[in-house]
Amino acid sequence: MxxxxxxxxxxxxxxxxxxxxxxxxxxxxxxxxxxxxxxxxxxxxxxxxxxxxxxxxxxxxxxxxxxxxxxxxxxxxxxxxxxxxxxxxxxxxxxxxxxxxxxxxxxxxxxxxxxxxxxxxxxxxxxxxxxxxxxxxxxxxxxxxxxxxxxxxxxxxxxxxxxxxxxxxxxxxxVDMNIFHPYYSTDEVRKKYNIKERYILSYVGRLAPEKNVELLPKIAKQLPPELQENVHWLIIGDGPSKSSLRNDWQQNVTYTGFLPQKEVAKIVSASDLFVFPSETETFGNVVLEALATGTPVVAANEGGVKNIVQEGFTGKLCNSNHLDSFVNAIDSILNDEDWRYQLTQNAVRYAQKQxxxxxxxxxxxxxxxxxxxxxxxxxxx
Incomplete structure (x- = not known):
């Protein structure tokens, strides 16, 4: 053909x-x-x-x-x-x-x-x-x-x-499971970005208004104080919102810029949660890639993403633009190790079929x- x-x-x-x-x-x-x-x-x-x-x-x-x-x-x-x-x-x-x-x-x-x-x-x-x-x-x-x-x-x-x-x-x-898989070294990522905090949360995508990225610093600052000091955020990507994000949010966060896919996979695999507030996705490739690395997803219950994330099974779907919904989802998953482990297993099994x-x-x-x-x-x- x-x-x-x-x-x-x-x-x-x-x-x-x-x-x-x-x-x-x-x-x-x-x-x-x-x-x-x-x-x-x-x-x-x-x-x-x-x-x-x-x-x-x-x-x-x-x-x-x-x-x-x-x-x-x-x-x-x-x-x-x-x-x-x-x-x-x-x-x-x-x-x-x-x-x-x-x-x-x-x-x-x-x-x-x-x-x-x-x-x-x-x-x-x-x-x-x-x-x-x-x-x-x-x-x-x-x-x-x-x-x-x-x-x-x-x-x-x-x-x-x-x-x-x-x-x-x-x-x-x-999803390409030769690249996006759960077998990368978490220590390598922690060492590279000098992360001492207990948990890693990541975002991948354009840093632009239509991705709703301005919600990320609000979520970070609204987390309970004991979580805030134990969480390090890795923000992967670039775009017109990057400078305003950096001005507004500097504590416990690293901005990596654009990275090759394998480097993205390593970071997301090392993350405890993948946080994705975008409401405009017709699908959400990065969400499926996160699941393939065994990382549970906390995302807006909008667009194509809600056809990928299975509520309570591979992650949590949050009320769009509702700060407390995201904060509660992150808090509940990070504070329940057994559930987080089960979400990880379910995520990989789901992604392997795609x-x-x-x-x-x-x-x-x-x-x-x-x-x-x-x-x-x-x-x-």
Missing amino acids: KIAIFTDTFLPDVNGVAKTLGRFTKYLDQSHHSYIVISPKQTKKEISAGQIYRQSSFPFPLYKDCRISLPNTMHLKEIIKKFQPDIIHVATPFSIGLTGLHLAKKYNIPIVGSYHTDFDHYLKYYHLTLLSKALWRYMEWFHQPLLRIFVPSAVTYDQLQKKGFQHLQIWQRG RWEDRFEELISTYQFILEETKSKQKHA
Whole structure:
């Protein structure tokens, strides 16, 4: 099969979409399918290589970590005519995704898409809720021609179904247990970050308003005094909220910045709890990765995360933005060693069943079904 992927974010970007697509292309390499990826150029020096065709781009003014692309449509037409894909997969609904939609229509190529990001929920955090109606109108228009819209969780499926989206299919995410596992050395992490406190709590993700990270220092300062002095927080990631976090919260906390995946896995594995206050996740890859390391999760009971964390079995789901709910969950788990051990065992067993290979096989099978369906319709037209 020949697959053309159009996306406004790809490796080396550090986000769920880029990492998922990076894993998918690795799987395609191993399973001998052909593919091309159309994605933004990250730096002026970066050039297209192999199956990756980089398009010129510039940082989005409101959010420097995101880039807006200026696709070279004439060049992409030539690439598509030469490659002749069986199917086009658009992973994002903006400039490069739009180009994929245009080329699919122009050359009559079956097209599918994946819905990764709850942009509407993001607007709240940037005080742009007035744009919500226009955004949904655009999203409905963009997704309407797609033969399948892959969504990562039941929560997102229900949300889009209520909005009138059709051709929805749940396509969950997996975890690489070669990297995320519970067998790393806790002592190594404690030594590296000079941690003397009894407990380690961690967070992984963008440090940005839509991740609700400003709740973390509030939680830390609201913990009972005996816990506060016995807890060290490791905050992994970077983003526009980092400076305000550092100004507000300096005691018993280390900011690591972005780290390679293996280093992230070591830290999360060494943690007693993984704390994740984000309300905007369509899935929550980092939550599944935390469970794979045997670390119980305390998270907001919102978005796709509530389809991963099993209440009282692999962690605790808290009332969104409710400080006491998070504080009580952390307190109760840390003060019950037997329960914490059971949560750890349950977390690993659950994660072991979530293999990336299975997820990608599901995706390829759906591609094949769509192609057969399309051929059948053309035959009887």
